[in-house]
Amino acid sequence: MNLENIYIDELIVMREKARQSKNYKLSDNIRDFLDSKHVFVFDTPNAQVVYHRTTGSREDLINELKKEQRAQKLFDAWLYSVNKTLKAS
Numbered sequence: 001m002n003l004e005n006i007y008i009d010e011l012i013v014m015r016e017k018a019r020q021s022k023n024y025k026l027s028d029n030i031r032d033f034l035d036s037k038h039v040f041v042f043d044t045p046n047a048q049v050v051y052h053r054t055t056g057s058r059e060d061l062i063n064e065l066k067k068e069q070r071a072q073k074l075f076d077a078w079l080y081s082v083n084k085t086l087k088a089s
Contacts, residue, residue: 004037008034008037008039011030011033011034012034012039012041012048012050014030015027015030015031015034015041015048016047016048018030019043019048035057035058038052038053038054038055038056039051039052039053040053040058040061
């Protein structure tokens with residue numbers, strides 16, 4: 001059993017509770033600590049999204065996610081054009 005992972009999971013829950021109760025200072029402090037452990041928490045309108053990494057920074061992850069989003073948009077545009085071409089045939 002990895003005790004550090006248990007504490008990480010607890011901290012993620014604590015951070016969400018702090019955020020929901022608008023204790024943003026505590027929420028930010030927990031997020032900063034998690035960042036130092038390569039556990040990156042992002043807030044969405046509905047929930048937290050958590051990324052467990054072994055290396056890299058929050059900025060590295062954000063850049064990687066942006067690249068994935070751009071690639072997905074390009075793929076979607078390509079797929080749309082293929083489907084449109086097939087329907088026209």
